[in-house]
Amino acid sequence: MEVWIGLVSVVVGATAGAFATLVTTRNRMALEQRLTYDRGLRDLRLPHYQGLYHASRCIPREWRPGDEPSRADLVGVRESFHDWYFGEGAGGMFLSEAARTTYFELQNALQAIAHQSAGATDRMSPTESERLRGLASDLRHQLRQDLGTGEAPQLTWTPTGPTPAPPPRPTR
Numbered sequence: 001m002e003v004w005i006g007l008v009s010v011v012v013g014a015t016a017g018a019f020a021t022l023v024t025t026r027n028r029m030a031l032e033q034r035l036t037y038d039r040g041l042r043d044l045r046l047p048h049y050q051g052l053y054h055a056s057r058c059i060p061r062e063w064r065p066g067d068e069p070s071r072a073d074l075v076g077v078r079e080s081f082h083d084w085y086f087g088e089g090a091g092g093m094f095l096s097e098a099a100r101t102t103y104f105e106l107q108n109a110l111q112a113i114a115h116q117s118a119g120a121t122d123r124m125s126p127t128e129s130e131r132l133r134g135l136a137s138d139l140r141h142q143l144r145q146d147l148g149t150g151e152a153p154q155l156t157w158t159p160t161g162p163t164p165a166p167p168p169r170p171t172r
Contacts, residue, residue, distance in 0.1 A: 041094075042147060046089035048084075049143045052103075055080050059106075059136035068129060070122040075112035081107055099142045106135040 001100070029149070058077045069077065085092035096101060113128045124132070144150035 018120055024100045032033040048089060048094045049147055051091055053140060054086055055084055056136050056140055059132050061137060068123060071114050074110050078114060096146045097147055102139045102142045106139050110137055
C-alpha cells in the first residue's frame with residue numbers, strides 16, 4: 001500500500017509540475033511575442049510620428065503676435081497633413097486608434113476654419129486659434145504617448161518634472 005501511495009504521489013507531482021511548466025512557458029512565450037510585436041511597431045511608427053510631429057510645428061503652442069496664419073495658409077497646413085497621411089510613406093496607416101481620432105479632429109477643424117467666411121478679415125478669431133492650437137497639442141501628446149516617450153523615466157536617478165513654460169517676452 002505504501003508503494004502505491006508513493007507511486008501515485010510521484011505521478012501526481014510530475015503531472016502537476018508538467019502542467020505548471022506548460023502554463024508558465026505558454027504565458028511567457030505569449031508575452032514575448034507581444035513585446036516583440038510592440039517593439040517592432042514602435043520602431044516602424046517612430047519615423048512616421050517624427051514626420052507628423054515636425055509637420056505640426058505649423059500650429060505651435062502659441063503664435064507670436066502677427067505670425068498667426070491666415071485662413072488661406074491653413075489650407076496649405078491641412079494639405080501637408082493630408083500628404084503625410086496618404087503620401088509615399090503612408091504615415092496614416094501607423095497611427096494608433098487614439099492618434100487617428102485626434103488627427104482627424106485636427107484635420108476637420110483645419111478644414112472648417114480655413115473655409116469659414118470671416119467677413120472682411122482673413123484672420124482666425126482668438127477662439128478658432130485656441131481650438132487649433134489645443135488640437136495640435138493633443139495630437140503631439142498622443143504621439144508621444146503612443147511611442148512611450150511621454151512615460152516617466154524608469155531610472156530613479158533621472159530627474160523628472162514638467163517642461164516649464166517659456167518666460168514672458170519683454171515688451172518694447
